[in-house]
Amino acid sequence: MSVIILLLIASVSVAALFLGAFLWSVKSGQYDDETSPPLRILFDDKPSSKTTTKTTSVEKTNSKP
Amino acid sequence: MDLSSHTTVKCYHCGDECITEQIQLAGKTFCCQGCKTVYQVLNQSDLCDYYELNQNPGTSQRITVRQDKFSFLDDDKIQQQLISFRNDEQTHVTFYLPQIHCSSCLWLLENLHRLNAAVVSSRVNFTSKEVAIVFNHRATSLRSIAELLTSIGYEPYISLQNLQQAKPRIQRSLIYQLGVAGFCFANIMLMSFPEYLGLDGIEKEMQSTFRYFNLILSLPVLLYSSLPFYQSAWGSLKHNFLNIDAPIALAIIMTFGRSLYEVLTNTGGGYFDSMSGIVFFMLVGRVLQEKTYQQLSFERDYTSYFPIAVTVLKNEEEIPTALPDIKVGDTILLHNEELIPVDGLLTRGKALIDYSFVTGESIPVLKEMGELLYAGGKQTGGNIELLVMKEVAQSYLTSLWNKDEKQKPQQVSFVNTLSRYFTWIVFALAAAGALYWSFYDGGRAWNVVTTILIVACPCALLLSNSFTNGNVLRILGNNKFYLRNAQAIEEMANADHIVFDKTGTLTTTEEQDIRYSGKHLSTELTGQIAALAAQSTHPLSKLLAKQAAHYGKYNVQQFHELTGKGISGIVDQQIIAIGSAEFVTGRVTRQINGSSVYVSVDGELMGFYTIRNHYRPAIFKQILQLKKNYGISILSGDNESERSILQKELGDDVQLHFYQKPEDKLRYIKRLQENGHKVIMIGDGLNDAGALKQSDAGIAVTESTNNFTPASDGILEADKLRRLSSYLLFTKANKKVVIASFVLSILYNIVGLSFALQGILSPLVAAILMPSSSISIILLTFGASSLYARRLHLN
Numbered sequence: 001m002s003v004i005i006l007l008l009i010a011s012v013s014v015a016a017l018f019l020g021a022f023l024w025s026v027k028s029g030q031y032d033d034e035t036s037p038p039l040r041i042l043f044d045d046k047p048s049s050k051t052t053t054k055t056t057s058v059e060k061t062n063s064k065p
Numbered sequence: 066m067d068l069s070s071h072t073t074v075k076c077y078h079c080g081d082e083c084i085t086e087q088i089q090l091a092g093k094t095f096c097c098q099g100c101k102t103v104y105q106v107l108n109q110s111d112l113c114d115y116y117e118l119n120q121n122p123g124t125s126q127r128i129t130v131r132q133d134k135f136s137f138l139d140d141d142k143i144q145q146q147l148i149s150f151r152n153d154e155q156t157h158v159t160f161y162l163p164q165i166h167c168s169s170c171l172w173l174l175e176n177l178h179r180l181n182a183a184v185v186s187s188r189v190n191f192t193s194k195e196v197a198i199v200f201n202h203r204a205t206s207l208r209s210i211a212e213l214l215t216s217i218g219y220e221p222y223i224s225l226q227n228l229q230q231a232k233p234r235i236q237r238s239l240i241y242q243l244g245v246a247g248f249c250f251a252n253i254m255l256m257s258f259p260e261y262l263g264l265d266g267i268e269k270e271m272q273s274t275f276r277y278f279n280l281i282l283s284l285p286v287l288l289y290s291s292l293p294f295y296q297s298a299w300g301s302l303k304h305n306f307l308n309i310d311a312p313i314a315l316a317i318i319m320t321f322g323r324s325l326y327e328v329l330t331n332t333g334g335g336y337f338d339s340m341s342g343i344v345f346f347m348l349v350g351r352v353l354q355e356k357t358y359q360q361l362s363f364e365r366d367y368t369s370y371f372p373i374a375v376t377v378l379k380n381e382e383e384i385p386t387a388l389p390d391i392k393v394g395d396t397i398l399l400h401n402e403e404l405i406p407v408d409g410l411l412t413r414g415k416a417l418i419d420y421s422f423v424t425g426e427s428i429p430v431l432k433e434m435g436e437l438l439y440a441g442g443k444q445t446g447g448n449i450e451l452l453v454m455k456e457v458a459q460s461y462l463t464s465l466w467n468k469d470e471k472q473k474p475q476q477v478s479f480v481n482t483l484s485r486y487f488t489w490i491v492f493a494l495a496a497a498g499a500l501y502w503s504f505y506d507g508g509r510a511w512n513v514v515t516t517i518l519i520v521a522c523p524c525a526l527l528l529s530n531s532f533t534n535g536n537v538l539r540i541l542g543n544n545k546f547y548l549r550n551a552q553a554i555e556e557m558a559n560a561d562h563i564v565f566d567k568t569g570t571l572t573t574t575e576e577q578d579i580r581y582s583g584k585h586l587s588t589e590l591t592g593q594i595a596a597l598a599a600q601s602t603h604p605l606s607k608l609l610a611k612q613a614a615h616y617g618k619y620n621v622q623q624f625h626e627l628t629g630k631g632i633s634g635i636v637d638q639q640i641i642a643i644g645s646a647e648f649v650t651g652r653v654t655r656q657i658n659g660s661s662v663y664v665s666v667d668g669e670l671m672g673f674y675t676i677r678n679h680y681r682p683a684i685f686k687q688i689l690q691l692k693k694n695y696g697i698s699i700l701s702g703d704n705e706s707e708r709s710i711l712q713k714e715l716g717d718d719v720q721l722h723f724y725q726k727p728e729d730k731l732r733y734i735k736r737l738q739e740n741g742h743k744v745i746m747i748g749d750g751l752n753d754a755g756a757l758k759q760s761d762a763g764i765a766v767t768e769s770t771n772n773f774t775p776a777s778d779g780i781l782e783a784d785k786l787r788r789l790s791s792y793l794l795f796t797k798a799n800k801k802v803v804i805a806s807f808v809l810s811i812l813y814n815i816v817g818l819s820f821a822l823q824g825i826l827s828p829l830v831a832a833i834l835m836p837s838s839s840i841s842i843i844l845l846t847f848g849a850s851s852l853y854a855r856r857l858h859l860n
Contacts, residue, residue: 004271005274008256008274008278011252011255012252012278012282015248015251015252016248018248019244019245019248022244023241023244026237026240026241026244027237032190032192032193033190033191033192033193034192035191035192036171036189036190036191039168039171039172039191040171040175042168043118043172043175
């Protein structure tokens with residue numbers, strides 16, 4: 001019997017984990033802009049001939065304040 | 066005129082046709098210097114991938130931006146209000162760039178650091194067309210960032226609105242509540258299975274464990290996810306009014322109370338599953354209905370049109386000043402293409418004011434020194450100086466916005482009326498049931514009353530309403546007709562009179578009809594006239610130049626322009642003069658037919674061009690179609706020159722009114738409403754703003770949703786105006802679908818109530834009945850509204 005209780009608790013906590021992940025993703029604004037992320041992933045990070053490598057390494061890591 | 070024989074060259078940068086000039090650079094053709102400069106800037110920094118991601122991704126640079134336009138960004142006070150964060154090193158700022166439209170834009174704007182090393186990062190939000198830039202303010206300034214963006218063709222749009230209010234935060238609580246309700250609902254369903262399927266005697270112990278689990282899981286639904294219903298119910302009760310949420314809130318609390326009692330006394334499993342399921346579905350419906358079009362704004366007022374700062378002249382110095390700080394008596398300097406922000410006297414320069422935004426009159430007006438200029442006009446031509454007569458908040462246009470601040474009376478939706486009757490009937494039934502059972506079997510009376518209230522909860526009504534509305538809004542949105550909320554659907558469906566604005570709504574500002582009458586002009590001569598016209602920046606000259614630009618190239622000598630009157634010059638040894646009748650012929654004549662441009666060659670009058678607004682395709686057919694079911698009025702700020710054409714096309718029963726000032730339009734709508742009409746107003750500019758607000762459903766027409774539209778209940782893309790009658794039919798269908806699904810839910814209720822009144826409704830039946838009725842109603846509303854859409858050929 002106690003095994004079922006254990007499983008129950010386990011399943012609810014896994015579900016709760018997903019709920020937490022969902023709430024976090026909404027809160028962090030991941031659904032605010034649904035157009036640019038899928039486009040952004042397609043751009044190649046071609047290092048240009050004139051700019052230094054230093055500038056390319058600091059790009060796009062800062063999120064909104 | 067024959068256009069087909071002519072092949073056009075497209076600008077490599079913006080994709081526009083190269084009409085007035087063609088600039089060659091590195092094997093590419095550009096339509097203007099501006100486009101070429103952008104290409105050079107990008108080429109220097111090796112950013113030409115911009116052109117490889119999309120064809121002609123740029124925006125036209127033909128209107129050049131003044132050099133020190135952004136000098137106001139050096140002002141600390143203005144900076145403070147624009148930036149969102151600043152520390153010792155970095156400044157964070159968000160700019161609104163209406164030009165963002167494709168993946169090239171995204172790519173270029175996120176590679177800003179390659180153009181200016183002081184930019185730490187830039188990130189685009191495509192939906193809201195914003196770019197968030199982090200830069201090192203020791204190495205660069207806010208102004209140079211704005212100028213950098215301008216130099217690559219993305220001029221930031223900074224308006225007075227940026228100063229005055231913070232952006233409203235996106236409402237996310239409804240989504241959280243939905244997530245929590247979904248989580249609880251799914252788990253409660255899972256744990257209710259043993260209850261439905263029946264357990265063996267030995268497993269009774271398990272049964273109560275499951276029940277307590279359900280009880281715990283239902284608490285977040287009761288205490289958190291249902292909050293919107295409690296709030297709305299409480300709000301309506303405070304105003305002595307019973308809205309649809311009141312019985313729902315009651316049902317939620319009742320269901321929970323009854324279930325709690327059953328679990329604690331170990332008499333049953335309760336209805337936690339139904340309760341959380343209903344809350345979940347209702348929240349889904351509500352989210353659907355409240356899905357807003359983020360990139361559109363339905364609440365614009367004058368502040369989003371006005372600039373943030375203008376140049377004030379003090380002791381021969383040009384000082385950029387924030388608009389709210391401008392005082393009466395200041396002298397302000399306005400440049401070409403700038404909006405007049407305050408009422409003032411013209412003290413220097415010739416003003417050629419484009420008042421199309423305020424009055425609907427599409428041809429610029431010439432103002433002499435000493436004349437009063439009203440805010441809202443746009444200067445086209447050279448610099449002018451104005452003596453400020455009224456502060457921004459008191460200007461003519463601003464007061465027009467602020468007038469009638471009072472809200473539209475909140476219309477009571479027919480769903481609320483329905484639900485009120487429904488609620489009273491349910492209460493009466495519950496009372497009757499309680500009375501009956503208290504005579505026969507006092508113990509069951511309580512059970513019967515709660516079951517009646519649980520089963521008869523008008524959830525189905527709310528569900529059908531919000532799901533239908535949500536689906537209708539979605540379908541209309543797919544068809545480029547964006548409504549602000551569900552209320553607007555009902556207002557549109559109830560309307561019986563449609564008022565159109567003429568200029569910009571029935572006609573398009575993108576195209577003009579040019580007709581020539583007079584002596585025959587050879588192709589050569591037409592080309593020569595166009596070449597002369599190309600020298601001038603006057604809108605009418607530009608039009609002339611555009612329509613005959615491909616008739617060859619000619620050299621113009623001794624070009625002369627008399628602002629607001631006309632131009633002259635020598636082309637191939639002929640003196641050509643074009644302009645107003647007075648300028649060309651020397652005589653003053655009354656012009657009535659739109660705007661005429663007279664032409665003379667070597668002093669001999671040849672004839673005149675008439676320039677008229679171009680009516681949108683199929684617009685007359687559409688109005689004739691609408692005329693069958695609606696009263697139609699057309700209001701125009703323009704002169705009467707179009708009356709005969711409109712009357713001929715549309716018939717005598719269409720009411721036409723010309724010379725309408727913004728207040729006249731507003732008053733006209735008011736008068737219609739006083740006569741008991743429900744009015745839809747369809748307009749485009751600031752001059753329609755008052756009327757749009759006054760009407761029951763105000764719809765703003767726009768060439769592209771990137772443009773600014775005045776406050777309205779809906780935004781319609783201009784080329785869909787000819788589908789208006791289908792859209793109106795569709796909003797009517799909305800009501801039919803809601804009523805049909807309501808009938809279905811009453812059928813469910815009769816079945817459920819007949820069990821409940823007899824006191825024999827088992828938890829299993831209730832558990833099956835309630836979700837299945839909800840789901841079937843959702844399917845019905847979605848199916849029926851989509852079917853209607855297909856019948857009306859909407860996507």
